[in-house]
Amino acid sequence: AQKVTQAQTEISVVEKEDVTLDCVYETRDTTYYLFWYKQPPSGELVFLIRRNSFDEQNEISGRYSWNFQKSTSSFNFTITASQVVDSAVYFCALSEGPYSGAGSYQLTFGKGTKLSVIP
């Protein structure tokens, strides 16, 4: 069974500090996908990134960067120069593949990390 662990329940940083959100996953499949979502106080989850298991290149998008390491089963998310607007709950999620029957398509979410950026 697949599992996603976000060990950091809550993090507080001062504006402009860098912060890294940890995500560790477990899966038996060799083909899988990892996701990060942001949930601002409004409640709607916003898709941030998808990474497949064959692509270990790190990705940078503005102030956001992601570090995928298969050797440690981790997919960490770093926000550089944090801003108040980054305050939200961030979820890491895992989807196994290829399709192998009912239920194997679904996303498994971690419990989320609540980030508070203090001005």
Place this chain on the structure above:
Amino acid sequence: DGGITQSPKYLFRKEGQNVTLSCEQNLNHDAMYWYRQDPGQGLRLIYYSQIVNDFQKGDIAEGYSVSREKKESFPLTVTSAQKNPTAFYLCASSISSGKGNEQYFGPGTRLTVT
């Protein structure tokens, strides 16, 4: 603009009453999903539908029912059999149910049952 709408944003019901949560999408997505979120918890899958007139139970389907008569719509009914219905409910859709397809979420409905 394409997106997912859920209504209402807040819903209050008395214990013992069934209640239906609306979810509509105009993204032309085949797959739709219902999740439940409790405080401090991740999202748990209630039901999903890969195509019209077909749906499957997720991890916590007991006490819930769904229908998928139209591609755009996937309403969720919380029945009186659901023991702890108070929660935040999120609807999502994806282009298909393939493993690598990201899901897009609606704004959610916060249900309170007293």
